[in-house]
Amino acid sequence: xxxxxxxxxxxxxxxxxxxPRIEAVLLYGSYTIAEADxxxxxxxxxxxxxxxxxxxxxxxxxGTVAEIRLASVNQHGVNAVIFDDLMRGEFHxxxxxxxxxxxxxRGMIHxxxxxxxxxxxxxxxxxxxxxVLTEPHRPEPAATARxxxxxxxxxxxxxxxxxxxxxxxxxxxxxxxxVAPFQLRLCRLLRGTVDNWLTPSRxxxxxxxxxxxxxxxxxxxxxxxxxxxxxxxxxxxxTRSLSDEAARRWEMPLDxxxxxxxxxxxx
Numbered sequence: 001x002x003x004x005x006x007x008x009x010x011x012x013x014x015x016x017x018x019x020p021r022i023e024a025v026l027l028y029g030s031y032t033i034a035e036a037d038x039x040x041x042x043x044x045x046x047x048x049x050x051x052x053x054x055x056x057x058x059x060x061x062x063g064t065v066a067e068i069r070l071a072s073v074n075q076h077g078v079n080a081v082i083f084d085d086l087m088r089g090e091f092h093x094x095x096x097x098x099x100x101x102x103x104x105x106r107g108m109i110h111x112x113x114x115x116x117x118x119x120x121x122x123x124x125x126x127x128x129x130x131x132v133l134t135e136p137h138r139p140e141p142a143a144t145a146r147x148x149x150x151x152x153x154x155x156x157x158x159x160x161x162x163x164x165x166x167x168x169x170x171x172x173x174x175x176x177x178x179v180a181p182f183q184l185r186l187c188r189l190l191r192g193t194v195d196n197w198l199t200p201s202r203x204x205x206x207x208x209x210x211x212x213x214x215x216x217x218x219x220x221x222x223x224x225x226x227x228x229x230x231x232x233x234x235x236x237x238x239t240r241s242l243s244d245e246a247a248r249r250w251e252m253p254l255d256x257x258x259x260x261x262x263x264x265x266x267x
Contacts, residue, residue, distance in 0.1 A: 004085060005036050011065045012044065013119040019061065021052040023096040024126040025119040028109050032117040035203075041088040044119070047096045047126065058093050102129035107137045108198065137197050141189060142250040148186040149243045153258065155179050156236050160265040163232055168225045175228070175235055180219060183235070186242045187212055190249070215241075233266050 009031060016022045029043040030036040048056045058079040059071035067084040074080045079091040094101075111117045114130040121127045155178050162171035184200035187208065196202040208216065215238045221231035240259055247254050 003036075003038060004087060005031055005038070005040050005042060008042050008066060008083070008087060009119070012042070015061070015065050016046070016120045021049050021056060022061075022120065023047050023049055023123060024099055024121045026102065026126055026130060027117045027119060028111065032111050032113065034113075034116075041090060043090045045092045045094055045102075047094050047099050050095045050097050053093065053095050056093060058091055062089065062091065099123075099125045100129055102126065103132050106132050106135075109133055110136045110198070112136075136195050139185075139189060139194060139197060142252070145186065145189055145246040145250055146252055148182050148189070149239075149246060149252070149254070152179060152182050152186070152239045152243070153255075153262065155182065156232075156239060157262050157265070159232055160236075160262060163225075163229055164265060166225075168228050169223060171232065172221070172223050172228045175219065175232055179235060179239075180216070183219070183239060183242065184216065186239075186246065187216075190242060190245055229266070233263075236263060236266055 009027065012025065016025045024045075024047040026045045026047070027043065028045070030040045031042065046058065046061075059068065059081065062068060062071070062079075062081055066087075068081050069084050069086075070080075070082040072080050074090075079089075079093065081089040081091070083089065111130055111133040114127065114134065118127050118130055155174065159171045159174045159179060162174065181200050184204070185197065188194050188197060188200060191207075191209070191212070193207040196207060204213065204216070215234075219231050219235035219238060221227040240263075243254055243259075246252055
């Protein structure tokens with residue numbers, strides 16, 4: 001028996017096929033890379049006939065797919081819904097004439113099996129465009145490492161200044177939301193585990209070594225001043241370790257004096 005997400009995908013396909021206003025539907029996310037489970041979201045682009053788009057009610061359409069408990073438009077302009085079985089959904093409504101924009105998503109969205117992602121394509125244009133998204137993003141190692149080290153240095157100094165000022169909550173948010181993703185990307189670059197580059201925390205338990213996972217864990221903390229400060233120090237130590245490794249591999253110069261000054265600010 002199909003699991004709930006597959007049933008929802010099949011229902012979306014059927015309802016879209018029955019609605020002449022919808023010219024194409026493209027899924028993205030875990031379902032399209034065969035990693036979905038019972039906790040996965042359903043995420044899709046709905047390409048609507050240009051004349052119908054201004055009056056197209058996304059929530060009303062989705063209500064024909066399954067019962068909805070919550071429908072809203074989030075801060076990114078995406079239609080976010082919660083179905084009655086607590087499955088989340090994110091749906092973009094785009095003009096059918098813009099379907100060729102999908103080609104520009106190369107490096108941002110990975111669709112290893114376009115046939116699994118394209119639910120509806122009345123003209124064939126979406127299938128052609130999605131075909132360019134089959135390869136995962138592969139960052140250029142040396143240049144990317146340089147950028148990541150510079151970004152980590154810059155943002156860690158900001159976090160250090162915030163903590164020194166006593167803005168614990170803001171410093172904690174910066175370490176968690178900005179510094180950590182850059183660290184994970186640098187770690188992935190060094191370990192060659194870049195398949196989840198676009199969402200670096202994805203499958204972290206599987207992709208990182210035990211040692212790397214422990215180093216990452218040490219950079220997290222509760223929102224308690226002493227604990228955040230300790231986590232910030234651990235974070236900077238891991239950044240320096242990763243930076244040193246990157247410098248050796250790609251012959252990249254580092255400003256060790258600047259690194260020491262940041263360490264002193266965190267002390």
